[in-house]
Amino acid sequence: MKLSRNIDVKANMIWNIADTLRDVYKRHQYGSVILPFVVIKRFDAVLQDTKEKVYETYKQVKDFDDHKVLLKRASGHGFYNCSRYTLGLILSDADNIESNFNDYVNGFSEEVQDILSNFEMHKLIEKLASNNLLYNVLQEVNKVDLHPETVSNIEMGYIFEETIRRFSEAQNEEAGEHYTPREVIELMVNILFTDEDLSKTTEAITKTIYDPACGTGGMLTVAEKHLRKQNSSYNLISYGQEINSETYAICKADILIKGEDADFIRHGNTLSNDRFKGYNFDYIISNPPFGKDWKSDQKKVKEEEKLGAAGRFHMGLPSVSDGQMLFLQTAVAKMKDKNKGGSRVAIIHNGSPLFTGDAESGPSKIRQYIIENDMLDTIIALPNDIFYNTGIATYLWVLSNKKPAHRKGKVQLINANDMFEKMRKSLGKKNKEITPKQIEYISKIYGEFKPGEFEYNGNIIESKIFDNQDFGYLKVTVERPLKDKKGELILKRGKKQPDSNLRDTENIPLKEDVKEYMEREVLPYAPDAWIDKKKTKVGYEIPFTRYFYKYIPPRKSDDIFSEIKELEDKELQLMKELFGNG
Template sequence: MSKTTAKVQSLSSFVWSIAEILRGDFKQSEYGKVILPFVVMRRLDCILEGSKQAVLTAEKKLPKGVDEATRDMILFGAVGGNVKVYNLSRFTFETLKGQDPGQLHANLIDYITKFSGNVRDIFLDKFLFTDQLKRLKDGGILWQVFERFCEIDLHPDKVSNIEMGYLFEELIRKFSEISNETAGEHFTPREVIRLIVDLLIANDDAKLTGKGIIRQVYDPACGTGGMLALTEEALKDFNPSIRVELFGQEINGESFGICKSDMLVTGHDPEQIAFGNTLTQDAHKGKKFHYMLSNPPYGVDWKKYQDPIKSEADTLGKDGRFGAGLPRISDGQLLFLQHMISKMRDDETGSRIGIVMNGSPLFTGGAASGESEIRRWMLENDWVEAIVALPTDLFYNTGIQTFVWLLTNRKSKQRRGKVQLIDATGERFWKSMRRSLGSKRREIPEEARAELVRIYEGFLNGESAESEVAKIFDTADFGHREIRVERPLRLNFQASEDRVARLRNEKVFLKLDEPEREEIKVVLLGMKNVLFTNRDDFDKALSKAFKARATKVSVPVRKAIFSALSERDANADICADSQGKAEPDPELRDHELVPLKENWQAYMEREVTPFVPDCWIDESYRDARDGQVGRIGYEINFNRYFYRYVPPRPLLEIERELKALEAEISELLIKVQA
């Protein structure tokens, strides 16, 4: 165990012991709402204590009517260094200890409300910390909690920014684990993040080596900031002199408060973490980033904010973020991915994206659907580099399978036009946890992570003697042309009692007066139940029957009669239109998915026409983009590429198990009856 790890664990244990004071007055799931803000406040107090007098003096000397931006700049300067926060309260934690304990609540409120606006907003609006302080006061434990926090020194000279980041991450993880019902909503397991980060920077050795290297990292759904923090750690481990700038946006107030606090306590610019809905209010508009990674919400609908998204798509098209297409309203994952692609740099360095999503974005939606068009856009632009299928049961609030997508606009020469699929679902890539945490029952061990990075980094194909876990495809391999196949409509007609009775289901017939309806029934039943296998013959016979009784019917009613008295009959004659062309049967209509690399005419002649000789291709069914016959669709089906046949167990083995179960049930029944 390193000194840093030991130090962080010691600090974490101490802070965790403070949480024990809350037992009884707060639910376990609420501990973080008290402890995390206190940690942030203590860290800031330690940072600002030495410059307290200088800041108060500078505040007194401010000219009257000074604007807020100038005021902040002057007071930040009085604090010194790169610190972008100040506090104008006369108190510090040290001086608060000497005050009347009965006044602690009022004094802490004074302390919090006199932070600079960027921090005051976190405590008041996002953490709602004044509510927690009141609960501590009402429970009679405020002084105990405060006094314990005074015992730890979180000054940067004692606890470095890196160590502070580790501490914050460790506390977030602990509080997430004891709140399993919501943990997965804002906390991505550490080993999953590390895998994504390792894959992102795996082939960037040359780009990250040397002095003066700056890298900007962005997460559009940053939650508590875990992905940003671990990306910075990995980059600095590779090159200690690298400068890493972190950017993010988060819609959940509490998660945003935690993330922005993390930026504050680790020395980053907190203003680069924005609050709000990334999809409707891009807080980093116009910015481009070197690395982007995210774990957006799965299967969450975007109906309530669809108007601005659709408006941007319609107005800006390909010049906006969502010009490739809009996914179904029930799942916005691909909106986040399009947003990230819009922020790729167009210089020599380019950008790399790592995003974890569920299976829906891989195959949901047929040809020409929003999802398919988005996949088409990404693959035809050759941005998709690799996709890794992760094991199930990795996340706290869901056991579903997830996939890591890796994209870049600067592919290496050997990867151009190619996509690498890696199947990491096998047992060699995960191990069971000793204790489940919500839905999380598995984790990816370090050695498995290293192997996955090796497979990806080496662009391996068919890796492993046991089974193929990596396969390389051309981007066009995922595409198909959807051809519409029509077959002729064949109907027979009969004015039987059963079929005439079906007229009761025809609205236009029911709108007629009773005498009119009865007259039509008399005419039809008078046709003597003859079966017609040719529509034109039936049409002539029907006209003759109505003429014989001088009965007139409208065109809509006549159509209703044809509908009620007809049935599909494979042996009947083909129904033709006025020009003599065969009419298609909507119920027999089918679609063939022809691989994009194959000629569709040759495919149809080989695979379809020999078996359905009366079919034809609807050549009016064309792709909106290339104008060719058939609509282009893209999907990536992992099961198809990595299917492994598992033979059924021998019948004798199954029979033995059934007999054993029967015997066990019999014994239980005997015990119950006794």
């Protein structure tokens, strides 16, 4: 209780700093202003005890080639500040607040400079100073005691995370660009670690986790928290790449604040500039953007496609209008070889990666590769309206190349669309949430790996188990013979010629015998039809909605008529009461 109360008190103090910004900044901009100052305040507090030592060391070694190493050693941390100022000293000289604060900011080591430059700190300082707000903001931030003796690294991580969450939710729709609702992450992490036995060993074990579109780092943070809660001997090293400068800065700051290696959070476009080439990870978790085009990345992506298995995109390329399956391939490429322990993946997609693309198109080939290599473990349909910026259907894909024996060659589909509770107040388009108990129950259905329809507190969840082959089909071209006006066959070198106007295609499930299918579905209606085997293609799709469709018969006409008659009678009675029998 003490831990959560401390977090809440500090987060409230930080949140209230927004009151100083109201006349100059809009509500959705508050986080962009305040978060960098929180980062600076924490670093100021962490470096406080060795401040004098670092400044004296700096004066002695500033011209040495290895001065950075010596200054880090003097600070006792992986970063330092060699300015003579502290926040307290800056506030004691209100007349020179801007120049002194700039001097202080410039004194940070390059790890922190990278974060602050992505926050565009100097522009921020200039705007605050020109509106006479810099002193007020610094004064309010400095009131929040973030010294390590008061706030541990773990607590500070929670405070920063809670502050990010509040500002992100305050942005409503805009939050969806880089913020995944907490309960969705909790579910992903629960599922990701379900098959892992985390309780057996007390030996120190190091695992790695990677997010190719890490945003503010929420998924990495929750995953680390979950593992430590299950077994404190586990050390989870977080790796992430983020294209947005500000969210990258927030994520890197969070990692540095917690005393971890911030070098593993990297800035850049994952699709065109993979900052983790040659890396493989134990776990991959992500919520990449839906429906975002990759036109500007085409050249680099196609160059990597040509590398074949040495690159990420050898399975196939999706439509240029939607890059989410490129992130899916990135996740697959980052999995460890199963002979080296294998990996598990949890990644969010909308509906299009399930079925988009014809047989042998890029998306179909991607599905084919993943399914035929027995990597697709589970797909879970999530409730609609649980994300901030979209109400569309979303799905959690779970991949694994180390399936337990009972899951090998199988895919579990779970329809959890009904597992939600309505929120009292909407946040952007988010008006539903998955409760902790519902997360637990969905995870239970996943873990038990049984088909069936289950009820939980009035909410229905359904699980179905399929063979890998159930998702594959042959797209066959069915030809009919070309005839003349008299109805006689037109032959060429004694062979029937196909009539292109009568040409048709059939999708035949891989499990079906093609001959039997033709005899049952085609030949009774077109006895002269045949298959052109040269045109046969293999396709893969996951028609999730069709698998869980439930037919609801229309109401009987007599029932509808009776209801209409009842309404007419009520209307007549009301008219009599209003106007009398006349």
